Amino acid sequence: LPVAAWRADLRTAVGEIRETTLPDGTRLWLNTDSAVNLDYDTAHRRLDLLAGEILLETAADPRPLTIHTPAGTAQPLGTLFTVRLEGNHTRVGVRQGRVALYPDQSRDQSAIVEAGHQQAFNSRRVFDVAPLARGSAWERGILMADNRPLGDLLDELARYRVGVIRCDPAVADMEVVGSFPLADTDRVLRGLEATLPITVTRVTPWWVRVAARD
Missing domain, CATH: 2.60.120.1440 (Jelly Rolls)
Structure with a gap:
């Protein structure tokens, strides 16, 4: 601040x-x-x-x-x-x-x-x-995605955690659908990794990199 x-x-x-x-x-x-x-x-x-x-x-x-x-x-x-x-x-x-x-x-x-x-x-x-984006619900602790680009979603998610999330441009345009709990950003990252062809690498607890899965 x-x-x-x-x-x-x-x-x-x-x-x-x-x-x-x-x-x-x-x-x-x-x-x-x-x-x-x-x-x-x-x-x-x-x-x-x-x-x-x-x-x-x-x-x-x-x-x-x-x-x-x-x-x-x-x-x-x-x-x-x-x-x-x-x-x-x-x-x-x-x-x-x-x-x-x-x-x-x-x-x-x-x-x-x-x-x-x-x-x-x-x-x-x-x-x-x-x-206006449909389903805006951050006041209820929910991040909504309706065919939202992954890079955009990760930029928004990064606002709710200390540190940095970097998204590889190769996967930034991948579209995401769902609702995600803002109170647990690590859970969101795990869920994205489980459902999308991406890998989430934690370089440190405060530095996260998202890239295409090998």
Whole structure:
């Protein structure tokens, strides 16, 4: 986590998923290695996402709710949605309702993300909208894969464990189907090795390499 995140109002460690209820009744889930600050007063409700990813199920309240990130602001219009930091970008995925996006340095580049879609933005622009991945369920401790490339799945799995997972490009495009428990990433790796033509090599407890089976 960034240094500022260690002093955050709410944060999670690597591999931890946490649910909490905010003062207005909004439900908040923090994904692995995440941090958020809260700023509530009589006029507004503000969350500052400092690291990682959150899921919000908003409660009815006359005060506007805004989620601030290094790229800009997301403002829900009564909804269930995720906000995730990805380098210099912020990615918003909307499961229900709508969310407005406002890049910090280009407010005229705003966009509204509809339910079933996701959209990334940085401080200057909003990128193309894309369908939301089906069956998103990390808040329940499950990683879903519906013909998901193995390399992409392993990148996501790596967020929930200390160390590194390296995937050989020769197997990175192999498609994976299933649901996997995020609380036991070693079990997931064993399951992938048992069902796919791959070998999982543990160089050290913190360095894992996935390659084609000989």
